[in-house]
């Protein structure tokens with residue numbers, strides 16, 4: 140292991156326009172640097188192709204929370220600590236706060252950002268299943284202008300995304316349509332704290348008496364990208380929430396989810412845990 144940092148250059152522009160100009164001039168040279176909690180590990184390990192970084196930390200345009208009747212919009216620099224302390228998120232989007240509270244340590248939560256977690260695009264990242272079930276949108280900005288992409292379309296493969304090298308994530312937008320939905324999340328790792336997920340899960344369900352009017356299920360750490368379990372959702376939608384529905388849902392999940400083997404866990408273990416988490420969620424709804 141290295142015990143020193145390699146040479147690097149860090150520029151700290153005062154405005155978003157300045158940061159975007161730097162990126163536009165040489166997109167493959169400069170790398171955005173938010174909280175640095177992912178980047179510093181790679182830098183110290185000598186695993187980064189880049190040595191020139193643009194600090195986003197002081198950009199006001201990437202901070203703050205905007206609340207309208209339809210949406211909550213969070214700046215990409217919103218930290219895990221801030222996610223946990225926003226009353227509107229606690230009330231309407233509790234799965235994000237739950238994921239934030241289980242991310243790293245307090246130090247990581249003070250510095251790590253939601254935008255960094257998304258852009259880093261690890262399939263094991265804890266806040267991503269919540270963003271999938273909340274049907275979040277991302278605002279991507281460059282000198283060319285801004286564009287919105289649905290978060291479900293953001294990942295294109297393992298650690299690859301639709302984000303261009305000249306673009307930044309500016310904001311994460313959550314539609315405020317969670318009233319009446321029951322919400323649940325779980326993280327399964329080797330330890331209770333400071334653990335990378337073996338499986339992480341987020342679920343939301345809308346019930347009419349004992350009938351599942353609608354349901355959304357998402358998993359992290361089981362595939363090259365975070366995934367919605369669309370076939371399992373379809374097997375449950377409109378069904379009475381009885382033992383047969385739960386059994387059918389688990390069968391659909393086995394067909395749909397093709398978990399990965401990696402250094403943290405086996406595919407078989409992940410498949411079993413994913414099924415257990417689904418059963419747990421559905422049983423709690425009854």
Ligand SMILES: Cc1cc2nc3c(=O)[nH]c(=O)nc-3n(C[C@H](O)[C@H](O)[C@H](O)COP(=O)(O)OP(=O)(O)OC[C@H]3O[C@@H](n4cnc5c(N)ncnc54)[C@H](O)[C@@H]3O)c2cc1C
Nearest residue numbers: 173174175176177178242243251252255256258264265308
């Ligand atoms: C000890 C430790 C424990 C951790 N535990 C967890 C955990 O439990 N769960 C978990 O999910 N993660 C964990 N992480 C990973 C990390 O903390 C998170 O992924 C964090 O959200 C990264 O945010 P950041 O602001 O620090 O990103 P950075 O390190 O600054 O950047 C990460 C990547 O995102 C890019 N980037 C950042 N912001 C933007 C933006 N606005 N637009 C475009 N690109 C951007 C950077 O260029 C880089 O590629 C842990 C890390 C450490 C070191």
